Amino acid sequence: MSFREKLARFFYGRYGSDKLNTFLLIVCIIILTVAMFLPVVPSYILRGLSVLVMGYCIFRIMSKNVDKRRRENAVFQKILFAVKSFFIRQFNRVRYIKKYRYRKCPGCKNHLRFPYKKGTHGVKCPKCGREFSIRL
Numbered sequence: 001m002s003f004r005e006k007l008a009r010f011f012y013g014r015y016g017s018d019k020l021n022t023f024l025l026i027v028c029i030i031i032l033t034v035a036m037f038l039p040v041v042p043s044y045i046l047r048g049l050s051v052l053v054m055g056y057c058i059f060r061i062m063s064k065n066v067d068k069r070r071r072e073n074a075v076f077q078k079i080l081f082a083v084k085s086f087f088i089r090q091f092n093r094v095r096y097i098k099k100y101r102y103r104k105c106p107g108c109k110n111h112l113r114f115p116y117k118k119g120t121h122g123v124k125c126p127k128c129g130r131e132f133s134i135r136l
């Protein structure tokens with residue numbers, strides 16, 4: 001058996017890389033970069049931490065439990081999406097402060113955008129249909 005075949009056989013059925021692994025690698029690089037600028041003891045703690053993160057990364061790539069790794073990645077993507085949306089919302093709040101105001105629906109917690117017009121308004125959530133009033 002050639003080396004290539006052996007390698008292919010070794011990686012067969014293993015999970016490989018995904019977005020969570022990419023993220024873990026970036027975290028690793030950030031930790032190591034920060035560690036360079038720290039005194040000896042905290043630096044070694046961070047280096048140890050980066051070894052752990054890297055180990056988890058390699059474990060995920062080599063894992064044969066594909067379902068579980070996929071679920072981890074799905075949870076990660078969900079969190080990433082929530083964090084991203086949060087920052088985009090904050091940015092838009094400032095950017096469109098003259099035009100719009102943002103409120104949450106008390107029923108479904110959906111984020112809603114209203115044209116800015118001073119006063120109290122009766123509104124209806126387009127997602128769950130709940131009617132409520134807002135003060136702008």
Ligand SMILES: [Zn+2]
Pocket residue numbers: 105106107108109110125126127128129130
């Ligand atoms: Zn709603």
